[in-house]
Amino acid sequence: MKLSIDTDACVSCGMCAExxxxxxxxxxxARAAVIVRQPRPAEQDDAIEAAEDxxxxxxxxxxx
Numbered sequence: 774m775k776l777s778i779d780t781d782a783c784v785s786c787g788m789c790a791e792x793x794x795x796x797x798x799x800x801x802x803a804r805a806a807v808i809v810r811q812p813r814p815a816e817q818d819d820a821i822e823a824a825e826d827x828x829x830x831x832x833x834x835x836x837x
Contacts, residue, residue, distance in 0.1 A: 775835045779810045780805040783831035
């Protein structure tokens with residue numbers, strides 16, 4: 774699995790950073806979420822849920 778953020782779509786609500794703070798953070802200057810690191814296997818379910826729950830659909834999830 775590989776995550777990325779569509780920064781044009783992101784509304785920086787912070788939901789993803791709340792759910793997985795070791796994976797996502799909000800860049801206040803860019804006003805968008807950024808990926809700190811890719812999710813570990815134990816975090817993949819939460820990463821999928823974050824992508825599904827993103828109100829702007831800005832979390833892009835690609836399965837290898």
